[in-house]
Amino acid sequence: MLELAILGFLYDAPLHGYELRKRITALTGHVRPVAESTLYPAIKRLEKAGLLARATQPGSVAAPRHVLTLTEEGRQELRRRLAEPAQRDITDENRWFTVLAFLRHLDDSAAQAAVLRRRLAFLEEPASFFYDGDRPLRAEELDDPFRRGVxxxxxxxxxxxxxxxxDTIRSLDG
Amino acid sequence: MLELAILGFLYDAPLHGYELRKRITALTGHVRPVAESTLYPAIKRLEKAGLLARATQPGSVAAPRHVLTLTEEGRQELRRRLAEPAQRDITDENRWFTVLAFLRHLDDSAAQAAVLRRRLAFLEEPASFFYDGDRPLRAEELDDPFRRGVxxxxxxxxxxxxxxxxDTIRSLDG
DNA sequence: ACGCAATACCTCGTAGTCGAGGTATCCTCT
DNA sequence: AGAGGATACCTCGACTACGAGGTATTGCGT
Known part of the structure; x- marks a missing residue:
């Protein structure tokens, strides 16, 4: 999820790590903060994998910046991750929102619609959080006000x- | 989050690991599956911390079961975690739902209301996923249909x- | 002159999570 | 009799994430 966000932000424009951190914090930070000690190793992983390149720039404000740019492999990898998200990325709302935040980078609207259809299929499955044996319980059947809230x-x-x-699938198809 | 779910389920009744796994899968599994290799070490951690005890029971169906029972420390620890959730548990919906699923185990309705108020305060903060500088963007201002969806x-x-x-805070207060 | 906040990056140890795989029993269907 | 599935638990290695801490520069306020 973090790697997807890094690739997604860099797809638009090269950024240095600190700026990247601010963008990621704005995107998902209010829900799930990202520690610096998570971000910098993630950048190194992606660099080692050849997905991004860094260019050291003399610090415009303070310490020297490492401007990060996606390589062609990195751009392909983002499109691949967006076109074929792991099942996790479909079912977990945090991850799903990250996919949605960058889905515009898929240039094929049929591919975009295919991803939305996977989420649609997931949401259309009858699923609850609470069961009586195998039967999913409805809110009205619960005594517990907190579970009813869920x-x-x-x-x-x-x-x-x-x-x-x-609506969106219809407009992508039409 | 996983540990909270284990403590929460065991608070009601002793269970063995396999049954615990089924309950956790029903609770959060459709969104975020829990691997066995995550559950069993978590049980061991809690056992080592003195929060639960295991009693080996000759297998009623197959392999011998380890029936898990919360100790008094375990029961206290659940109440403590419910009464004073980490900020993560408040902001991340997955974690928050787990807190809600067991919040009834707090016997003090003022304490329950206090937890709900923390979530309320979080939701009342003006926050977006997308910003123009410092200004949060509204759905209508976005061109990107996917970000608008988010x-x-x-x-x-x-x-x-x-x-x-x-509503719920009002009824807990009243 | 001094402290402090912001910028910008980094390391380290610890801990949680996962997938892949292993072991063993019992029951049902063929 | 044998296969397969459900029950029930476990280990291992790899990876990801986190908090705590460190380094160094610039600029602002007092």
């Missing part, structure tokens, strides 16, 4: 997302 | 959750 919130999200997905 | 969905979730939170 289902109420999840249902509202699901409804909003389903209608957005259907 | 904001649309997040806004629907937030609205549903805020109204549920306010």
């Amino acid at each position: 289902l109420t919130i999840a249902r509202a999200t699901s409804r909003a997302e389903l209608s957005w997905l259907r | 904001l649309t969905i997040a806004r629907a979730t937030s609205r549903a959750e805020l109204s549920w939170l306010r």
Whole structure:
């Protein structure tokens, strides 16, 4: 998820690590903060894998900056990760939002629609958080107000997302 | 999050690992599956920390079961984790839902309301996923349909959750 | 002159997570 | 009789992530 965000932000323009960190913090930081000690090793991983290159620039403000640029492999890798997300990236909302934030970088609208359809299929599966044996429980059947809240919130999200997905898939297809 | 779920399920009744796994899979598995190789070490950690005890029972169906029971420290620890969740548990929806799933185990309704108020405060902060400099962008200002989707969905979730939170806090206070 | 915040990057140890694989029992279907 | 699936638990190596801490520069306020 972090690597996807790095690739996604660099796809638009070269950035140095510190700026990248600010963008990632803005994107997902209020929900899931990213420590510097997670970001810098991730950058090194991607560099080692040949997905990005760094150019040291004398510090415009303070310490020397390492300007990071995606290589052609890096650009391909982003498109590949967007076109074929892991199942995790489809089901986990945090990861899914990261995919959505960069999905415009897929230039093929059929490929974009295919990704949205995977999320649609996931949301259309009958799933609950709470079961009576194998039978999913509805909010109304729960005594616990907090568990009822979970289902109420999840249902509202699901409804909003389903209608957005259907609209967007229709407009990508048409 | 995993440890919280283990403590939460065992708070109600002793279970063996395999059954615990099924319950956790039902609770959060459709979003974020839990591998066995994550669960069993987690059980051992909790056992080593004195939060749970295991009793080997001759296998009723197959291999011998290790029935897991919370110790008094374990029960206290669950209540402590529920009463004072880490900020992560408040902001990350996956973790938050796990807190909610077991919040009924806090016997003090004022303490329950305090936890809900932390979530309320978090949701009431103005935050977006996308910024123009420091200014949070609204869905209408975005050209990108996918990013617009992120904001649309997040806004629907937030609205549903805020109204549920306010209602529930009111009924806990009253 | 001094401290402090912001910029910018880094290392280290620890801990959590995962996939792949292993072991063994019992039951059902063929 | 044998295969396969469910039950039930485990190890191992690799990777990712985190907090704590470190380094160095620039600029602002007092």
